[in-house]
Amino acid sequence: MCGSSVKTIKAKTNFRRAVILGLIFVLGAQVTAYAQDVRQKNKWIQEYWSVSGEVLKIDSLSLSTRKKIDAQLLKLNGIQRKIESAGGLSAAMQARVDRVQQHVVDLRKRVLKSQWIVGMELVSWQSQGVLVGSGERFTLLATQLGFSPSITFQQKNARIAYGATASGVLGSAGVSTLNGGPVYSQSDVPAWGGRIALFGAWVVSETGTEVGLRTTVWWVQQTFATPSTAGYTVEQPKALALGASLFSRYWFKNWGLSIEFGKRFGVSAPAWGLGGVMRL
Amino acid sequence: MKNLMLILVLGCLAPLKAIAYPHFIGHGYPSCLNCHYNPMGNGPLTDYGRVVAANGIASSWAYPKSWSEEKVAETAAKPWQAIFPKWMRAQANYRGLYLISGPGTATQRTDWIHMQGSGQLVLQFLEDDRLTVVGEIGYAPPPQQVTAGEARRYLRSREHYVGYRLNPEWGVYAGFMDQAYGLRVVEHLLFSRTVPQVGQNDQSHGVMVHYLDDQREFAVHALAGNLFQDRDLRQMGGSAWFEHQVGGDHRVGGSFKHTFGDYKKLTSASIHTRFNLKEGSALLFEAGQTFLKTDNRSGELISRFGLLQAYLRPTRGFYVVTHVEYLKSDVSSPSTTLRWGPGLQFFPVQRVQFRFDAYNSRNFNPEASTSDSWVITFQTHVWI
Numbered sequence: 001m002c003g004s005s006v007k008t009i010k011a012k013t014n015f016r017r018a019v020i021l022g023l024i025f026v027l028g029a030q031v032t033a034y035a036q037d038v039r040q041k042n043k044w045i046q047e048y049w050s051v052s053g054e055v056l057k058i059d060s061l062s063l064s065t066r067k068k069i070d071a072q073l074l075k076l077n078g079i080q081r082k083i084e085s086a087g088g089l090s091a092a093m094q095a096r097v098d099r100v101q102q103h104v105v106d107l108r109k110r111v112l113k114s115q116w117i118v119g120m121e122l123v124s125w126q127s128q129g130v131l132v133g134s135g136e137r138f139t140l141l142a143t144q145l146g147f148s149p150s151i152t153f154q155q156k157n158a159r160i161a162y163g164a165t166a167s168g169v170l171g172s173a174g175v176s177t178l179n180g181g182p183v184y185s186q187s188d189v190p191a192w193g194g195r196i197a198l199f200g201a202w203v204v205s206e207t208g209t210e211v212g213l214r215t216t217v218w219w220v221q222q223t224f225a226t227p228s229t230a231g232y233t234v235e236q237p238k239a240l241a242l243g244a245s246l247f248s249r250y251w252f253k254n255w256g257l258s259i260e261f262g263k264r265f266g267v268s269a270p271a272w273g274l275g276g277v278m279r280l
Numbered sequence: 281m282k283n284l285m286l287i288l289v290l291g292c293l294a295p296l297k298a299i300a301y302p303h304f305i306g307h308g309y310p311s312c313l314n315c316h317y318n319p320m321g322n323g324p325l326t327d328y329g330r331v332v333a334a335n336g337i338a339s340s341w342a343y344p345k346s347w348s349e350e351k352v353a354e355t356a357a358k359p360w361q362a363i364f365p366k367w368m369r370a371q372a373n374y375r376g377l378y379l380i381s382g383p384g385t386a387t388q389r390t391d392w393i394h395m396q397g398s399g400q401l402v403l404q405f406l407e408d409d410r411l412t413v414v415g416e417i418g419y420a421p422p423p424q425q426v427t428a429g430e431a432r433r434y435l436r437s438r439e440h441y442v443g444y445r446l447n448p449e450w451g452v453y454a455g456f457m458d459q460a461y462g463l464r465v466v467e468h469l470l471f472s473r474t475v476p477q478v479g480q481n482d483q484s485h486g487v488m489v490h491y492l493d494d495q496r497e498f499a500v501h502a503l504a505g506n507l508f509q510d511r512d513l514r515q516m517g518g519s520a521w522f523e524h525q526v527g528g529d530h531r532v533g534g535s536f537k538h539t540f541g542d543y544k545k546l547t548s549a550s551i552h553t554r555f556n557l558k559e560g561s562a563l564l565f566e567a568g569q570t571f572l573k574t575d576n577r578s579g580e581l582i583s584r585f586g587l588l589q590a591y592l593r594p595t596r597g598f599y600v601v602t603h604v605e606y607l608k609s610d611v612s613s614p615s616t617t618l619r620w621g622p623g624l625q626f627f628p629v630q631r632v633q634f635r636f637d638a639y640n641s642r643n644f645n646p647e648a649s650t651s652d653s654w655v656i657t658f659q660t661h662v663w664i
Contacts, residue, residue, distance in 0.1 A: 143644060250561075
């Protein structure tokens with residue numbers, strides 16, 4: 001009787017020990033697993049920091065860096081998901097993720113894209129000839145109004161645009177003397193020629209609106225008639241002229257409005273243009 | 281002749297005056313009522329309008345970098361809220377213009393013109409300030425030519441009215457106000473203001489009904505004429521103006537006006553658009569035709585006008601302006617005028633504006649050419 005109760009007590013004690021040991025084992029396993037998780041998470045964070053550091057070092061997108069950045073972004077996304085599933089992102093980690101995303105957005109904004117643009121502008125400029133006779137010189141003024149079809153090639157990103165434009169010019173003008181002298185008047189005198197321009201512009205809004213400066217070489221042919229009055233001759237306006245202008249383009253998707261205001265050097269009056277453009 | 285030219289130029293340019301800035305559609309503010317007590321713009325700013333001017337319009341370079349936008353906003357409206365009771369607001373404006381006409385020519389003239397020095401008082405009552413009483417009195421440059429026997433008036437009111445908003449959509453305004461017509465651009469010299477006769481001094485007594493919702497806005501204005509004028513000079517009639525939101529951000533609209541008096545009858549109609557190019561940039565367009573019948577002319581004078589105005593905002597507080605104007609003062613004449621020019625608008629800090637504009641006028645006639653004319657203006661505007 002006494003022996004059996006001792007056995008029972010021993011069995012109970014052994015059971016308790018086993019339970020405690022079991023609990024210690026489970027707890028130990030949990031602690032070990034948690035420690036492993038923390039180590040793993042720290043490893044991922046370190047890895048994210050390292051890979052994102054490489055991304056942040058890239059300061060421009062070329063063909064090779066674009067491939068590299070795409071691969072690294074894929075990798076970073078995978079690591080980020082793992083970190084999130086392992087307990088979420090800390091504030092510092094979130095700041096790093098935001099910084100990387102912003103850096104990539106900025107890099108992409110800097111990528112220059114080639115664009116072809118065609119346009120048709122209403123243009124106006126003035127040209128001057130000289131009426132010579134009786135030992136005097138009288139300025140002949142022609143105020144032109146015409147059309148200018150154009151084609152433009154430009155490189156553009158979210159901040160800047162630069163390129164070149166070639167355009168034809170077709171216009172006409174009434175011609176008369178500016179500073180007295182004999183009566184000289186000609187109606188609808190045709191003018192034709194072309195322009196080549198180089199430009200640089202600032203992109204000022206997310207819709208792609210551009211404002212910039214343009215340098216233009218004008219070549220325009222126009223012939224003023226020689227007056228019937230004996231002794232008078234006409235010096236024709238110069239065909240070649242250099243000009244500069246302020247221009248802006250306002251885009252509505254692939255269609256836009258173009259405005260230009262500038263000067264042909266050698267003539268005091270401004271030259272300007274207003275028209276529509278289309279991105280090809 | 282020189283003096284006559286100067287008078288003509290000054291007569292055109294002197295009426296520069298702040299009304300609203302329709303190009304602020306580029307900031308996402310399509311309606312004047314967002315910032316002004318007057319639903320058609322002009323006049324004193326609301327507290328909200330003052331904050332918009334400080335936070336969205338004016339440059340922030342003058343403030344310490346440590347200042348948040350909230351702190352800047354506090355400097356915009358709070359001082360007034362501290363000084364005046366909730367039902368009262370006040371504003372003072374000064375606007376001066378340095379004018380160079382015919383720059384670089386033998387006839388060049390320069391003048392400094394005090395265009396405006398005015399005080400405005402607003403009383404607002406009822407829930408949500410639904411009832412407003414607005415008054416303005418101030419200095420105005422007298423006309424260069426005064427009719428014999430007529431006294432030069434230096435003080436005048438360009439605005440005094442009572443407004444009541446029945447609800448957020450409908451409002452009724454009665455008193456002396458600008459006529460509801462066209463794009464209410466700041467430059468009263470533009471053909472789109474002078475031809476339909478909605479310039480700086482073309483206010484009228486009358487009653488205006490105004491409607492505004494998310495998609496549309498319109499105003500119908502019954503005009504009794506300017507009751508400060510002699511009876512025979514008053515132009516009575518009515519005007520209507522509307523805008524409709526399109527493409528989410530832009531507005532298209534139109535205006536109609538018919539006025540009549542003892543000596544003349546004027547009918548004008550125009551269409552206009554305002555495009556929001558985002559980040560503060562905007563494109564404005566207006567085209568219209570006016571029919572004018574006067575006692576001293578046998579037929580009707582038909583004039584056409586057009587305006588294209590672009591505002592580009594490279595950085596906060598700074599706008600690059602381009603204006604292109606068209607005028608056919610008599611459709612039966614072969615002559616056409618185009619006025620073209622660049623400008624700069626700068627709000628260095630809240631309550632201060634500087635502006636530079638160049639206006640090149642060119643006449644087109646298939647049979648002859650004339651020299652262009654130039655006017656350059658520098659404008660200062662301070663309001664508190």
